[in-house]
Amino acid sequence: MxxxxxxxxxxxxxxxxxxxxxxxxxARSRADGDVSAADKxxxxxxAVENGATGFMFSVSDLTLTILKTLREREKIDKLELHAxxxxxxxxxxxxxxxxxxxxAKNVVKQMALSGDVQAIFGGLNGAFRxxxxxxxxxxxxxxxxxxxxxxxxxxxxxSVLLHEVLTDMGLALNFDWLFKSFTSxxxxxxxxxxxxxxxLPLFVRKFNEWNINLDQTLIATPFNKAGFxxxxxxxxxxxTLSNISSPIVLAIxxxxxxxxxxxxxVAYLANLSNLKGVVAGVSKESHARETFKLFxxxxxxxx
Amino acid sequence: MKKQKLRVAVIGLGKMxxxxxxxxxxxxxxxxxxxxxxxxxxxxxxxKIFSPTxxxxxxxxxxxxxxxxxxxxxxxPISSHSSIVKTLYEKEIARHLFVEKALATNYEQxxxxxxxxxxxxxxxxxxxxxxxxxxxxxxxxxxxQGNLGKIKSxxxxxxxxxxxxxxxxxxxxxxxxxxxxxxxxxIIDLSLWILGDFDxxxxxxxxxxxxxxxxxxxxxxxxxxxxxxxxNVSQQMPNYRMPEFGLFIKCSDGTIDVNDDRxxxxxxxxxxxxxxxxxLNDNVYFSIGDAEYxxxxxxxxxxxxxxxxxxxNFETSSKVDYIIEQVKTRSEQ
Numbered sequence: 001m002x003x004x005x006x007x008x009x010x011x012x013x014x015x016x017x018x019x020x021x022x023x024x025x026x027a028r029s030r031a032d033g034d035v036s037a038a039d040k041x042x043x044x045x046x047a048v049e050n051g052a053t054g055f056m057f058s059v060s061d062l063t064l065t066i067l068k069t070l071r072e073r074e075k076i077d078k079l080e081l082h083a084x085x086x087x088x089x090x091x092x093x094x095x096x097x098x099x100x101x102x103x104a105k106n107v108v109k110q111m112a113l114s115g116d117v118q119a120i121f122g123g124l125n126g127a128f129r130x131x132x133x134x135x136x137x138x139x140x141x142x143x144x145x146x147x148x149x150x151x152x153x154x155x156x157x158x159s160v161l162l163h164e165v166l167t168d169m170g171l172a173l174n175f176d177w178l179f180k181s182f183t184s185x186x187x188x189x190x191x192x193x194x195x196x197x198x199x200l201p202l203f204v205r206k207f208n209e210w211n212i213n214l215d216q217t218l219i220a221t222p223f224n225k226a227g228f229x230x231x232x233x234x235x236x237x238x239x240t241l242s243n244i245s246s247p248i249v250l251a252i253x254x255x256x257x258x259x260x261x262x263x264x265x266v267a268y269l270a271n272l273s274n275l276k277g278v279v280a281g282v283s284k285e286s287h288a289r290e291t292f293k294l295f296x297x298x299x300x301x302x303x
Numbered sequence: 304m305k306k307q308k309l310r311v312a313v314i315g316l317g318k319m320x321x322x323x324x325x326x327x328x329x330x331x332x333x334x335x336x337x338x339x340x341x342x343x344x345x346x347x348x349x350x351k352i353f354s355p356t357x358x359x360x361x362x363x364x365x366x367x368x369x370x371x372x373x374x375x376x377x378x379x380p381i382s383s384h385s386s387i388v389k390t391l392y393e394k395e396i397a398r399h400l401f402v403e404k405a406l407a408t409n410y411e412q413x414x415x416x417x418x419x420x421x422x423x424x425x426x427x428x429x430x431x432x433x434x435x436x437x438x439x440x441x442x443x444x445x446x447x448q449g450n451l452g453k454i455k456s457x458x459x460x461x462x463x464x465x466x467x468x469x470x471x472x473x474x475x476x477x478x479x480x481x482x483x484x485x486x487x488x489x490i491i492d493l494s495l496w497i498l499g500d501f502d503x504x505x506x507x508x509x510x511x512x513x514x515x516x517x518x519x520x521x522x523x524x525x526x527x528x529x530x531x532x533x534x535n536v537s538q539q540m541p542n543y544r545m546p547e548f549g550l551f552i553k554c555s556d557g558t559i560d561v562n563d564d565r566x567x568x569x570x571x572x573x574x575x576x577x578x579x580x581x582x583l584n585d586n587v588y589f590s591i592g593d594a595e596y597x598x599x600x601x602x603x604x605x606x607x608x609x610x611x612x613x614x615x616n617f618e619t620s621s622k623v624d625y626i627i628e629q630v631k632t633r634s635e636q
Contacts, residue, residue, distance in 0.1 A: 018544055022579060023564045028542045089544070093465065095318060104344070130351050168591045172325035174356050198590050202329075226581040231590040259581050 005247065007299040008277025009292055010082060011047045012252065013057040015283035016040050016066070017089070021229070022257035037065040045075055046288040051296025054080030054158065056220070056250070056279050058087040059143050064150040071152040080158040081151065082218075082250075084196055085143040088163050111142050133181040140185060159218045160186055161194030168199055176210040187216060194218035196252075198229045201240045215246050220279065223251035225268040226259060238272065247276040254278055262291045266298045309333050309607055310372050312397065314364060314387060315379035316340040316349060319403050319430070322591055323376050326600045329589045333604060336370055337361060364390050372397040374607060378430075381405055381480040385412040392419045399607055403430040405480060405488040406620045410628040413621035420617045428603045428613045429620035431492040433548060433563075435598035437583035442550070442561040443497045445568060452555030454498055457532040461490035463546035466518055466538040481516030483627045487536035490548050491623045492615065494524075494534065497550065500622070501526040503629035507533075522630050 014020070020027035044055055044066070057063040070076045095103040140160065147157055162170075162182055170178040179195070186193040193216070197203045200221045207214050223241075227234030241249055251272070254265045262280075269278055278295060282288040311333055313324045320340070328335045337359040340346055350360045361367065364387060367375070375397035377387050385407055391397050400420070406429050407413040420427045433439055445451065463486055483491075495501070501524040509520040519537035524530075549562030560567040568576045587597040606613035 018542070022581070024543075024545065024547055025562065025564065027544075092318065130347050132348065132352050135348075165591060168589075169321060169325045172329050172589065172591065173353075174328070175352070177355065202589060227586060228581045229590070231586050231594070232588045233586055256581055259579060 012281035041069040050292040056082040067151040159192035164196040222253035224256040312337040320378035413624040432599040435595035462540040
C-alpha cells in the first residue's frame with residue numbers, strides 16, 4: 001500500500017517584491033515601503049508555525065537580507081530553502097537601462113566584486129573558451145554562494161530552480177544541453193535541480209524525449225481552478241500531472257494572485273493527486289496564519 | 304503563399320530577438336533558419352549555443368542572402384530599423400518582414416519603409432503586441448457592440464519606473480528612442496486601434512535627458528468627430544515595476560477603465576462589470592512572458608501562410624510615428 005507523503009507547504013516571495021499577477025494596481029496600493037526585511041522574516045516564521053515547511057524565493061538583495069535575518073534569529077534551520085535563479089526582473093531592468101552588452105558587463109562586475117574566486121576563474125575560463133555549460137555552472141555557483149553567505153552553514157538549500165523565462169526559452173529552442181548540464185551540476189552538489197515553467201505538458205514531453213530523468217527534478221508550475229498561466233490548458237496540466245511517475249511538482253500561482261480565496265484554492269488542490277507541494281505568497285500576518293493553517297489541515301489531514 | 308513551412312531569420316539577439324526566436328521555434332509550420340547579431344561577443348556565444356540545433360548564426364545581414372528566407376524579424380534598436388529594412392528589400396533577402404516597435408525614428412523613414420513594402424508586395428507586421436492582450440481586446444469588442452453610445456473622451460497612460468532615480472541618463476534611453484518610442488508608442492497604437500484616428504492638439508509637459516530623448520511627456524489629442532483625449536507617458540513613475548498601459552474611456556452611456564490586468568465597465572445606471580485576464584481565456588499553446596506575444600506571432604504566421612493582409616502592418620503603424628513626430632514638433636515649439 002502506498003504511504004501518503006506529507007505535502008510540502010512553501011511560502012512564496014512574490015508579495016515581498018510587490019508582484020501581483022492579478023493587478024499591479026493592487027500591488028501598488030499595498031506597497032509596503034515601511035515594511036522591513038525583518039517583518040517579512042516574521043511573516044515566514046508565522047507561516048512555519050502554522051504548517052509551512054519552507055521558503056521559495058528569487059535570489060535578490062531583499063530575499064538575501066531576509067535569509068540573513070532568519071539566520072541571525074537562529075531560525076534558518078527550521079525551513080527548507082528553494083531558490084529561483086536568475087532574478088530575471090533585475091536583469092531585464094539593467095538591460096533596459098544599459099542594453100544587452102551593458103547587462104553582460106554588469107553581471108561580470110558583480111561576480112568580480114563578490115570575491116568568489118571559483119566564480120571569477122570559472123567565468124573567465126568559460127568566457128575565453130565560449131563554453132555555455134561552463135558559463136552556466138559558474139553563474140549557478142555564484143548564486144549558490146550568495147545564498148550560503150547570507151543563510152549560513154545551518155541552512156538547508158534543498159533545491160535551485162531555473163527561472164521560467166530561461167526554462168521556457170530552453171524548451172522552445174531545444175536546448176537539451178542546458179537542462180542536462182543544470183541537472184547534472186546541481187545533483188553532484190547534492191541540491192535538487194528544479195525548473196519553473198508555465199508550459200508543463202511541453203516540459204514533460206521534452207524531458208522524456210531527451211531522456212532526462214524527471215524523478216530527480218522538481219517542477220514549479222501553476223495550478224489553479226481558473227487555469228491561469230497554465231498553457232495550453234488546465235485539462236492538459238492535470239492530465240500531465242497524473243501521468244508523472246512520482247510526485248515532483250510544486251503547485252504555484254495557487255491563489256491565482258488573489259483571484260481565489262484560500263478555501264477555494266485548497267478545494268481545487270485537494271482533488272489533485274501527485275502534487276509534491278504547494279507554494280503560496282502571503283503579505284500579512286493574518287494571511288500567513290490562516291492560509292497555511294488551512295492548507296495544512298486540508299492537504300495533510302490523513303497523515 | 305503555397306509553402307507549408309516558413310523559413311525565418313531573426314536579426315538582433317537582445318531580449319526581444321530571443322523571445323521571438325523561441326516562440327517561432329514552437330510553430331510546426333515555421334523553420335528558424337538563421338540568427339544575426341553584429342556583436343562579436345554575442346555572436347561567438349550564440350554560435351556555440353545554436354550550432355547543435357542547426358540554426359545558422361551570422362554577424363552580417365548580407366550573410367543571410369541566398370538562404371531562401373520567406374520572412375525576417377528585425378528586433379534591433381529602433382535607430383537601425385530603416386537601414387536594415389532597406390537592405391532586406393533591396394537585396395531581396397526576405398520578402399516579408401516583422402519589425403519590433405516602433406517602426407522608425409521619424410515619420411519620413413516610416414513612410415519610406417511603407418513604400419518599400421508596397422513595392423515588394425510584402426506582408427508586414429510591427430510588434431505592437433498589446434493589441435493581442437485579452438483585456439484590451441475585450442475593451443475594443445465592448446465599444447464595437449455599441450451599447451456604450453458615442454465615445455466622447457479618453458485619458459491614457461504608459462508608465463514605467465525604468466529610468467526612475469537614474470542620475471546619469473544612459474545612452475540606452477536614447478538608442479531606445481526615448482519614452483515616446485520606447486513605451487509611449489504602445490499606448491498611442493492602442494488608442495488609435497480602439498478609438499480611431501486623431502491628431503495631436505497640445506503638448507502639456509515634457510522632460511528630456513542629456514541626449515535630448517524625452518523621459519516623460521503629456522499631450523492632448525482631438526479628432527473631427529469631437530473626440531478629445533489626453534495621453535501621459537513616463538519612464539520615471541514610482542512603483543511601476545513593469546511597464547503598464549491603461550485607458551479610461553468616457554462614452555455617452557458609460558465608461559471603460561482598462562489596463563494590462565483588468566477591465567471595469569460602468570454603465571450609465573451605475574452598474575459595473577469587471578473582468579480580469581483570468582476571466583478572458585488567456586491561455587495559448589505555448590507562453591513566454593505574456594500570452595500576447597504568442598498570439599501576435601501566430602497572427603503573423605497565419606497571415607503569411609494564407610497570404611493575407613496583416614495588422615498592425617507598416618502602413619497602420621506609421622500613424623504612430625506620425626503622432627510621435629507631431630508631439631516632438633509641438634514640444635520643440
